[in-house]
Amino acid sequence: MHKEHTLTKNQQIIFDLINKSSEPMKAYSILFNVQKKGIKAPLQVYRALDKLVKIGKIHKIESRNAFIACHNSSCQVANATAFSICEICEKVTEISSASLSKYLANFKDKDGMKYSKYNLEFFGLCKKCDTK
Amino acid sequence: MHKEHTLTKNQQIIFDLINKSSEPMKAYSILFNVQKKGIKAPLQVYRALDKLVKIGKIHKIESRNAFIACHNSSCQVANATAFSICEICEKVTEISSASLSKYLANFKDKDGMKYSKYNLEFFGLCKKCDTK
DNA sequence: TTACATAGTGTTATATTATAACAATTAAAT
DNA sequence: ATTTAATTGTTATAATATAACACTATGTAA
Ligand SMILES: [Zn+2]
Ligand SMILES: [Zn+2]
Ligand SMILES: [Zn+2]
Ligand SMILES: [Zn+2]
Numbered sequence: 001m002h003k004e005h006t007l008t009k010n011q012q013i014i015f016d017l018i019n020k021s022s023e024p025m026k027a028y029s030i031l032f033n034v035q036k037k038g039i040k041a042p043l044q045v046y047r048a049l050d051k052l053v054k055i056g057k058i059h060k061i062e063s064r065n066a067f068i069a070c071h072n073s074s075c076q077v078a079n080a081t082a083f084s085i086c087e088i089c090e091k092v093t094e095i096s097s098a099s100l101s102k103y104l105a106n107f108k109d110k111d112g113m114k115y116s117k118y119n120l121e122f123f124g125l126c127k128k129c130d131t132k
Numbered sequence: 133m134h135k136e137h138t139l140t141k142n143q144q145i146i147f148d149l150i151n152k153s154s155e156p157m158k159a160y161s162i163l164f165n166v167q168k169k170g171i172k173a174p175l176q177v178y179r180a181l182d183k184l185v186k187i188g189k190i191h192k193i194e195s196r197n198a199f200i201a202c203h204n205s206s207c208q209v210a211n212a213t214a215f216s217i218c219e220i221c222e223k224v225t226e227i228s229s230a231s232l233s234k235y236l237a238n239f240k241d242k243d244g245m246k247y248s249k250y251n252l253e254f255f256g257l258c259k260k261c262d263t264k
Numbered sequence: 265t266t267a268c269a270t271a272g273t274g275t276t277a278t279a280t281t282a283t284a285a286c287a288a289t290t291a292a293a294t
Numbered sequence: 295a296t297t298t299a300a301t302t303g304t305t306a307t308a309a310t311a312t313a314a315c316a317c318t319a320t321g322t323a324a
Contacts, residue, residue, distance in 0.1 A: 062194035109227055115256035124247035
């Protein structure tokens with residue numbers, strides 16, 4: 001079963017914004033967009049983002065310092081994320097591939113060490129940009 | 133064959149520092165450490181870092197905003213990087229696994245798209261921290 | 265219901281990471 | 295020798311993120 005997290009007011013406002021967005025959002029762009037709803041300070045944004053990341057509702061795209069909503073059934077895999085990033089238009093897509101996640105979840109390094117968590121970012125050209 | 137890049141003075145100073153370091157270094161820590169050698173401004177550091185990343189002598193650990201020297205024979209795989217990161221002691225190790233890099237280099241997403249580049253960061257506990 | 269613990273809020277200030285813009289210099293290519 | 299690209303030095307500023315503190319709401323357990 002899957003424990004539902006009840007979001008607080010700030011968390012809900014910020015999640016809704018990110019979830020509606022078609023592209024990853026940066027913290028200060030989020031801040032700008034929620035100021036009319038009473039969220040005035042960076043810290044309010046970062047605190048909500050931290051929590052949303054922790055519970056898997058959003059993910060951070062580390063190479064871009066930006067945040068995207070999880071579209072992986074709200075995410076059972078907060079600890080196992082993979083994205084494709086277009087280097088021209090910056091379109092970001094969450095990859096959900098059973099074989100990929102299986103491969104990585106079972107990956108052991110030389111010393112036989114297994115990992116509890118990973119983040120993978122692929123770079124290339126999206127379909128649209130590739131044909132230009 | 134492998135084209136050697138001749139480093140400029142600033143690039144060499146900064147590479148030497150990172151290369152000697154046993155842990156990833158942050159830009160402003162690098163700056164602090166090379167000030168006695170005449171590199172005085174952040175931009176001088178960032179420019180050298182950019183170049184060193186581009187030619188594969190160092191890699192950026194995106195989740196940590198830190199830089200580590202490549203120990204993968206100075207790196208044929210600047211575009212295909214994988215690291216393990218200990219969440220307690222922050223030890224970072226570059227993973228060089230033929231099977232992993234083969235798997236990822238050949239990975240295609242749903243749409244059959246292939247990628248020219250990737251970065252993978254694994255998180256967990258290193259041997260030392262795991263036994264505590 | 266009272267006490268306690270945990271999580272979230274609002275606020276101000278500040279730390280950290282990174283780039284813009286411009287003038288000058290050096291190295292490489294034609 | 296000319297010109298092109300890469301690098302440098304410098305000042306200023308932008309963008310990203312956290313510290314510290316006082317306060318409020320929520321959940322749990324006597
Ligand atoms: Zn997800
Ligand atoms: Zn694109
Ligand atoms: Zn490497
Ligand atoms: Zn460790």
